[in-house]
Amino acid sequence: MGNIPETGRTRRVTGRLLVLQVLVLSLLGTLGGRLWYLQIRSGASYAQQASSNHIRTVVVPAVRGEILDSNGVPLADNTTKLVVSVSRTSLLQQKDGGKAVLTRLGQVLGMTYLDMHDKVRLCDAKTPRPCWNGSPYQPIPVTQTATTQQAMQIMERQEDFPGVTASTSAVRLYPAPSGANAAQILGYLSPVTEEEITAATDANGKSSLAASDQVGRAGLEYQYDKALRGTNGTTNLEVDNLGRVIGTAGGNAPVPGADLVTSIDARIQALAEQQLNQAMVTLRGTWDKVTSQNYKADSGAVVVMDVHTGRIIAMASAPTYNPNIWSGGISAKDYAALNSQNSDFPMLNRAIQGQSAPGSTFKVVSTTGALNAGYSYDSTFPCTSSMTIGGRLFKNFEGENFGAINLSKALEVSCDTVFYNIAYQQWLSDGGTKPKHPQDWLYKAAHQFGLGATTGIDLPGEVKGRVPDRAWHQNYYDAMKDTWCKQAKTETDPYLRAIATEDCVDFATLRAGDEVNYAIGQGDTLVTPIQMARVYSALANGGTLYAPQIAKAVVSPGGKTVQPIRPVVQGHLPTTSRMIDYIDQATANVITSGTAAWKFQGWPQDKVQLHAKTGTAEVVGKQTTSWFDTYTKDYAIVMTISQGGTGSGGSGPAVRNIYNALYGIQANGSIDPSKAIRPAAQNALPSFHPDGTVTQPVSFTAPALLPPAGSNAPALAALDIAALAPERRSDA
Structure with missing residues (x-):
């Protein structure tokens, strides 16, 4: 028959089949490549992910x-x-x-x-x-x-x-x-x-x-x-x-x-807690003749510091609570109680978060500022019962009058008018209300003592206190001016209106009364107990300011020290050795013949020389705050009690009891070394065994502690755990 000629239609069908074949082959190739990628190239990874789903x-x-x-x-x-x-x-x-x-x-x-x-x-x-x-x-x-x-x-x-x-x-x-x-x-x-x-x-x-x-x-x-x-x-x-x-x-x-x-010693920690608590309990049963009621003694703190390292041996704050309530989860009831105003917020660490005016314990700072300003060691000042500055009467505490005395004697007897006089003279020499190039020696000294700033202690939440210098006055005025000026126009109470009017006009200006009050630790000055413990530790060691520390070392579970935590020097006081000796003598006299002598009769000063400064800080609308700041060659102890009266009367006996136990001082003033908890500072770490356990110290029984002077209470048994639950007055 011969060949049948290919028609146009046949050629079109053949072309389409060819395209289809190419397309199918391409799809198969792509699918095959993808299968190879999933199964061969990435198979292990996907297998692992699939396994991890289970x-x-x-x-x-x-x-x-x-x-x-x-x-x-x-x-x-x-x-x-x-x-x-x-x-x-x-x-x-x-x-x-x-x-x-x-x-x-x-x-x-x-x-x-x-x-x-x-x-x-x-x-x-x-x-x-x-x-x-x-x-x-x-x-x-x-x-x-x-x-x-x-x-x-x-x-x-x-x-x-x-x-x-x-x-x-x-x-x-x-x-x-x-x-x-x-x-x-x-x-x-x-x-x-x-x-x-x-x-x-x-x-x-x-x-x-x-x-x-x-x-x-x-x-x-x-x-x-x-x-x-x-x-x-x-x-x-x-x-x-x-x-x-x-x-x-x-x-x-x-x-x-x-x-x-x-660096905490549990024995001293327990003793400090007990003594702070007992002091507050005693004060709540003591009559305050100024306010015609018993002292409220609503809160307080005590710090025991090693003066040569800044390490904290004990730190107590009251009121307190049992930390075990957090174990396993705290109940809503307990949490509400901890944060209640009725409980006075026991979670606050008042040793680093409690701010108050330091009262006369601040005078060691003012003394240093005065000596650096050019006053001599022998300069005398009239210690009168009061003095008038800017039309306002400034009184000496309880109206005492000691005649012409020097700075050392002023520290010993805590004469306010001596420091009023110095502060007023400094205010005038700096230009009064129109300063040009003020030296501000008294304010400068506070900053050099580390006040107005945190100490850097290894605990969270520390507050920095306040040095009310010119910069603070200006900053606070800028923040409060509108409020004060509005209050000056709307306040109905004449006294409050007068204060608001005065502050609205010139609070930014450092007035004579501001510096006079500041010199005795009053006015707008605020400090914390840890700051004052560092100040008095520096006086004890010759002028070195250490960072307060609680941790000594981080130790691995096997007992190998992995991170020793060494003392840190932060600076030095603006003092000379002669200034330190001068203040040493004055603060030693506070114990023997000054404001604390009535609470330290029989103290063995020739064997354990104790230095102290009392403070009774006034607070508007409240009873006075008790401050008692002390040091020996080994330790500084600072105690403060809010609404606790005078420094020596409110805190003195408790601080003395802590020293008695530290050094083994007996009731008759003798020293029994076998009954001393810790007569010298301790720097070595405890002995760790290879399994991580520690050699426990020999058990210790502290001597019976002296009851507060004038109290009918029996001698306190040392380290009594029952005393750790602070009593609360119904009106406190």
Whole structure:
């Protein structure tokens, strides 16, 4: 037949088939390439990701490090408690979502179903506490205070309590050795927040904090949280597609936290707390003739410092509280009580956060300023009962008159009018209300003593006090001018209106009355007990200002020192050796013949030379604040009591009792070295064994302490833990 000629239609069909074949082959090639990429090139990676879909990581908490006193005695420790936990996974596998199990469990533990339900629900932005902030695959603790009987009921009836376990677990404990409460020093723990977890996340998206972690919130627990916390471990759990655990797949062991060795001596800490409390109790039964009522003695603080290093041996604040209420989670009732005005905010550490006028204890600063301004050691000034400055009468305390005396005698007898006179002369020489090039020697001295700034102590929340110099007056005026000027027009009380009018016009100007009041530690001057302890420590050691420190070393769990914390020199007083000797003699005379002599009769000054300055600070609308600042060649002790009367009368006996115990001074003035707690400063660390345990010090019994002068109370038993619960007057 011959060949049939190819028509146009046939050619078009053939072309389309060819294109289709190419397209199909391209698609097959692309699919094959993709399959090769997924199965060969990236197969291992996807296999790992697929496997991880069946792995859930559970955090294994690290044991928190201990906080130890200078002898190695635990101030913050860990104890084992019976913890009842519930598996959320197991609850969800039950038909009723675990309601029956939680109800039965609540009956055993004395809790309601709602209590149990709230504890095992997961936290989110809308769910209030209590709730569980950790992994849903981790057993959720519902109580840390289970009894042995309750645990036995649960474990012996597992058929009634599927997914419920009772086991021992580490819980933070504050054991109060020797009765040393130390709540404000130690701080407390509470659950971590989402913000903190995010802040602790590194570049790889991993956070050093787990949602179930507890972190330090105050005190040393906060300041050294990273070292104390350690590193959490992990356990990898294999789960099926329904979330049920079917096995384990390894993990990492937790690394315990390091221990923190402090300079706190638990025996002295307990003694300081007891003496502060007893002084306040005694004052509440003592009549204040000025206000015609008993002293309220509503709060106070005491600091014991090593003058050669700045280390804190004891630091007490009142009122106080039991830090163990935070262990296992604080109740809403207890939390409200801690932050209530009725309780006077016991969480405040008044040693570093309590600000008040220092009264006459400030005169060592004014004396130094005066000597640097050019006054001689022998210059005399009239100690009159009062003097008039700018039309206002400034009185000496209790109207005393000692005639013409020098600065040393003025410190000894605490003559206000001597310092009024010097301050007024300095104000005039600086130009009065129209200064040109003021020297401000008295204000300069305060800054050189480290006042008006934080000391840098290794505790959070320290406040800086206030030196009311020219800069402060201007800044405060700028902030308050509008308020004062408005009050000057609207205030109905004539006295308050007059003050507001005066402040509206010229508060920015340093007036004569401002500097006169400042020179005796009154007016707008504010200090903290830790600042004054550092001042008097510097006087004791020849003029060196040390940073106050509580931590001495961070020690690994095996007992090897990993980070010694050495004393830090911050500066030096604006003094010469002659100035120090001059102030030394004056403050020693305060004990033998000055304002504190009536409380220190029989003191062995020839064996333990004690230096002191009393202070009675006036507060508008309140009773006077008692200050008693002291030092020996070893220690500085500063005590202050709000609404506690005079320095020597309110705080003197308590400070004397602390020194008695430190040096072993007996009631008759003799010294028994065998009864001295700590006659000299201690710099060495305690002895650690290879297993991390510490050689405990020999037990110590302090001598009976002297009752306050004029009191019918019996001698106080040293280190009495019962005395740590401060009494509260109904009107305090």
